[in-house]
Amino acid sequence: xxxxxxxxxxxxxxxxxxxxxxxxxxxxxxxxxxxxxxxxxxxxxxxxxxxxxxxxxxxxxxxxxxxxxxxxxxxxxxxxxxxxxxxxxxxxxxxxxxxxxxxxxxxxxxxxxxxxxxxxxxxxxxxxxxxxxxxxxxxxxxxxxxxxxxxxxxxxxxxxxxxxxxxxxxxxxxxxxxxxxxxxxxxxxxxxxxxxxxxxxxxxxxxxxxxxxxxxxxxxxxxxxxxxxxxxxxxxxxxxxxxxxxxxxxxxxxxxxxxxxxxxxxxxxxxxxxxxxxxxxxxxxxxxxxxxxxxxxxxxxxxxxxxxxxxxxxxxxxxxxxxxxxx
Numbered sequence: 001x002x003x004x005x006x007x008x009x010x011x012x013x014x015x016x017x018x019x020x021x022x023x024x025x026x027x028x029x030x031x032x033x034x035x036x037x038x039x040x041x042x043x044x045x046x047x048x049x050x051x052x053x054x055x056x057x058x059x060x061x062x063x064x065x066x067x068x069x070x071x072x073x074x075x076x077x078x079x080x081x082x083x084x085x086x087x088x089x090x091x092x093x094x095x096x097x098x099x100x101x102x103x104x105x106x107x108x109x110x111x112x113x114x115x116x117x118x119x120x121x122x123x124x125x126x127x128x129x130x131x132x133x134x135x136x137x138x139x140x141x142x143x144x145x146x147x148x149x150x151x152x153x154x155x156x157x158x159x160x161x162x163x164x165x166x167x168x169x170x171x172x173x174x175x176x177x178x179x180x181x182x183x184x185x186x187x188x189x190x191x192x193x194x195x196x197x198x199x200x201x202x203x204x205x206x207x208x209x210x211x212x213x214x215x216x217x218x219x220x221x222x223x224x225x226x227x228x229x230x231x232x233x234x235x236x237x238x239x240x241x242x243x244x245x246x247x248x249x250x251x252x253x254x255x256x257x258x259x260x261x262x263x264x265x266x267x268x269x270x271x272x273x274x275x276x277x278x279x280x281x282x283x284x285x286x287x288x289x290x291x292x293x294x295x296x297x298x299x300x301x302x303x304x305x306x307x308x309x310x311x312x313x314x315x316x317x318x319x320x321x322x323x324x325x326x327x
Contacts, residue, residue, distance in 0.1 A: 023078025061145030211289025
């Protein structure tokens, strides 16, 4: 596990554009007080927020060896938040790995006293203190933060309308497990996620991002954790809403699109839908990208994961499912 965690350590953040994380708003530094200790976190308040406007919330989790400030600068979410009118919360784990990466039971369990509780607690605090629209709260993470996103999304589905996993795995998978399994094993983790969701369960829309040169991403030869996260979450949603003639949500080959960043990486995007055409997921594969947040300051040759996740997230509300059709 030690060698895998060393790989998980994020590269140093490149210099961000002028303004906090490239945005024109402000960054509030706050502390969440839990029974297990204190966690600092940042809240990005977009330019022009008047204190009464009920905005959506995007919660962003950093990776191992990184901080909330570094993830803010890498992701370039803040200028997007200015343009699209949402707030961003950046929980901080003191430069440590979020512990779902090692499948730490308290950190993947509701009420376990671990990292899932901390992320959920910070989310609730931001909702209360910033008049957030609680129907439009979303969670995404990179690397160990992606493992924690899967864990927290399953432990607290009553908080999040949709989740995003970049270079990470599904619920109940640690870093070594997801590297060693086969794709066909991934759906077998779905019952654990459903059990953890319990009475709060709902079909969880999700988006994944992975590079083909990243063993925690979409590497086709070694690893492939992000691909397995996609398969596990799709199986989870199909357990939550089983179809009469098999899976309710299936990959839709007709929706696959491809593209090329000018001077950068090529990519493909695929979706899963139900029989009514309602979308539940997106899977982005970035050809040639390593262990990075795509389109951020350390991977500018990739399509913007921040733009793509927000475009996906804003289609969903907590209790209404898709804004276009019911999931």
